Amino acid sequence: MTPREASQASLEFGGPLGVTVMLVLLPATMFHLLLVVRSGPARLLGPPTYLPGLEELWSPQALLLLFIWLGLQVALYLLPARKVAEGLELKDKSRLRYPINGNSIYDFFLGRELNPRLGSFDFKYFCELRPGLIGWVFINLALLIQEAELRGSPSLAMWLVNAFQLLYVGDALWYEESVLTTMDIIHDGFGFMLAFGDLAWVPFTYSLQAQFLLYHPQPLGLPMALLICLIKVIGYYIFRGANSQKNTFRKNPSDPSVAGLETIPTATGRQLLVSGWWGMVRHPNYLGDLIMALAWSLPCGVSHLLPYFYVLYFTALLVHREARDEQQCLRKYGHAWQEYCKRVPYRIIPYVY
Numbered sequence: 001m002t003p004r005e006a007s008q009a010s011l012e013f014g015g016p017l018g019v020t021v022m023l024v025l026l027p028a029t030m031f032h033l034l035l036v037v038r039s040g041p042a043r044l045l046g047p048p049t050y051l052p053g054l055e056e057l058w059s060p061q062a063l064l065l066l067f068i069w070l071g072l073q074v075a076l077y078l079l080p081a082r083k084v085a086e087g088l089e090l091k092d093k094s095r096l097r098y099p100i101n102g103n104s105i106y107d108f109f110l111g112r113e114l115n116p117r118l119g120s121f122d123f124k125y126f127c128e129l130r131p132g133l134i135g136w137v138f139i140n141l142a143l144l145i146q147e148a149e150l151r152g153s154p155s156l157a158m159w160l161v162n163a164f165q166l167l168y169v170g171d172a173l174w175y176e177e178s179v180l181t182t183m184d185i186i187h188d189g190f191g192f193m194l195a196f197g198d199l200a201w202v203p204f205t206y207s208l209q210a211q212f213l214l215y216h217p218q219p220l221g222l223p224m225a226l227l228i229c230l231i232k233v234i235g236y237y238i239f240r241g242a243n244s245q246k247n248t249f250r251k252n253p254s255d256p257s258v259a260g261l262e263t264i265p266t267a268t269g270r271q272l273l274v275s276g277w278w279g280m281v282r283h284p285n286y287l288g289d290l291i292m293a294l295a296w297s298l299p300c301g302v303s304h305l306l307p308y309f310y311v312l313y314f315t316a317l318l319v320h321r322e323a324r325d326e327q328q329c330l331r332k333y334g335h336a337w338q339e340y341c342k343r344v345p346y347r348i349i350p351y352v353y
């Protein structure tokens with residue numbers, strides 16, 4: 001393999017061609033969803049019933065509001081009382097770098113800079129958890145209030161969607177430190193994907209169910225609501241159990257809650273869990289997350305596909321993410337990872353995938 005072929009082979013997301021498609025497709029998809037969700041037919045796959053003029057897309061008040069929101073989040077991020085946690089150590093094996101312009105679009109998408117910082121202000125870490133994720137909760141809340149104004153009180157479906165997603169965001173903030181070990185922080189640069197993903201995609205497409213309910217009220221009886229709550233609780237139990245088990249094990253393998261679990265040693269000195277949640281499938285946390293995603297959409301009924309967009313998108317994202325993580329773990333742990341895959345053959349769903 002020539003050095004050029006080798007560098008092409010290690011490109012992710014389909015290389016320059018794949019990311020060019022994503023650069024156009026992602027914002028277009030987001031606008032499409034925002035337009036169809038408020039239209040009468042609310043068809044995920046049909047064209048929007050109207051296209052707004054440019055003057056409708058521009059509002060000085062909205063821009064001001066955005067800057068106020070970002071400013072507030074920056075101020076909160078900089079609060080001196082916050083705990084300081086250490087990230088993973090970087091191995092500085094520097095080499096001379098030469099610009100390869102044919103790859104610039106790929107770099108624009110994935111980002112060249114791993115940890116862009118201004119002093120101690122970390123742009124990627126800040127964007128991952130704060131303005132978009134918390135913004136999503138506020139958008140949901142605004143939709144709930146708007147529904148109350150429109151129909152006298154918020155619907156049961158709207159309450160459920162708000163409560164479920166608030167729990168998800170609250171959980172992410174409560175376990176904030178664990179974001180430091182995600183591939184977004186360790187591996188991906190801060191490019192279009194994460195900047196657009198964190199700041200636009202998350203607040204505007206993750207709130208799609210609440211947007212849908214405002215424009216298309218859905219009746220929801222108590223028995224069905226209880227069943228949906230049960231699905232959410234099961235999803236959250238798996239998601240939190242799996243994430244906490246791994247995080248506790250990585251921090252302190254002799255912690256009594258994980259000390260009894262079976263492990264595989266690796267050449268790096270780290271071990272891989274092979275029993276408990278991580279012995280069930282190779283990504284139990286993704287399984288729990290997907291079950292929760294279903295519980296967020298079910299309150300919207302089954303008359304439309306649109307509220308299930310998140311489930312479809314998220315399945316694709318997690319299948320792709322799982323494949324990327326496998327590659328990275330294979331590079332990191334080699335034979336031990338192959339042994340783990342043999343012992344735990346299913347990736348996300350037991351006996352299915």
Ligand SMILES: NC(=O)C1=CN([C@@H]2O[C@H](COP(=O)(O)OP(=O)(O)OC[C@H]3O[C@@H](n4cnc5c(N)ncnc54)[C@H](OP(=O)(O)O)[C@@H]3O)[C@@H](O)[C@H]2O)C=CC1
Pocket residue numbers: 181182183184239243246250270271272273274278282283285286289321325328329340
């Ligand atoms: N809502 C959303 O849009 C999204 C949500 N998520 C959620 O975020 C959370 C974090 O996900 P993500 O960063 O993808 O990855 P994970 O938290 O699943 O971490 C993967 C890493 O865990 C370690 N690991 C894997 N298998 C084992 C094992 N058997 N024993 C011990 N360690 C193991 C490896 O790293 P190492 O060995 O170096 O510790 C691996 O690289 C998940 O709950 C996911 O569902 C993720 C993406 C999007």
Ligand SMILES: CC(C)CCC[C@@H](C)[C@H]1CC=C2C3=C(CC[C@@]21C)[C@@]1(C)CC[C@H](O)C[C@@H]1CC3
Pocket residue numbers: 026128129133168171172179182184193194196197198201202
């Ligand atoms: C726009 C693209 C199609 C993809 C963008 C992906 C991003 C939206 C996601 C990549 C990883 C994420 C994580 C989270 C939110 C979504 C993004 C930023 C969490 C913070 C969600 C809450 C979880 O508890 C932790 C997640 C870490 C990864």
